[in-house]
Amino acid sequence: MSFIQANLIHLLAAVWLVICWGGYTRYASWKARDTACLASVLHLYREDWMRRMLLRDNRIADASVIGNLERNASFFASSTLIILAGILTVLGASDRAVSLLADIPMVQQASQGMSEIKLLCLAMVFVYAFFTFSWCMRQYNFAAILVGSAPMIGERQVSEQERKAFASRAARVISMAANQFNFGLRSYYFGMSMLAWFVSPWLFMLMSAGVVVVLYRREFHSDVLHVMVYTPTEAPIPEANKEAV
Secondary structure, rough: HHHHHHHHHHHHHHHHHHHHHHHHHHHHHHHHOOOOOOHHHHHHHHHHHHHHHHHOOOOOHHHHHHHHHHHHHHHHHHHHHHHHHHHHHHHOHHHHHHHHHOOOOOOOOHHHHHHHHHHHHHHHHHHHHHHHHHHHHHHHHHHHHHHHHHOOOOOOOOOOHHHHHHHHHHHHHHHHHHHHHHHHHHHHHHHHHHHHHOOOOOHHHHHHHHHHHHHHHHHHHOOHHHHOOOOOOOOOOHHHHHHHO
């Protein structure tokens, strides 16, 4: 009880991180059901991609795109292992890390036990990130298999309804992999905000709320989202014809 009372503000900061992270994840999933966002719009593009793929005999480019997406997840998974190795190294020399932080101005002092808890929490965040990125890689592997098993144009025994169902199923698998990649990136964002925890728990809570704001603006109000949603319905009038009009 004495440890909890002495570090109550730090524990509240950890709870605030869980509320921000989990709350935004649930809110984003709920809002995406009836609001245009990066996830929903990109899923529509993936469905178009799969439908157009079924009209091509050569699917090398499609398999290459999925391979590139898988390599992105592989890069982050490898980077996560390096970060975890660094965190565990610091955890093994936590006494030296605490003494080093004590010499930095504007850093709120914390006990060695609390500093080790912070490092363990940071390690758990990146462990979660590794699992999400590795699962993302596997799902892109599944998508590559689906592309390899896609029906060809001349297959008469495959109906149009089956082709549409396959395109929808393949797009869904790719979107599920992309969602896992998105979850992994969120882990990086909130893991970066946890660095402020070693300075001050109040700064940490402020940074966690700031990450939520950044994620919301990027997923629901970013410029790239407006570009992907906007589709001109008419061709622009040439400058030479504007004067005549």
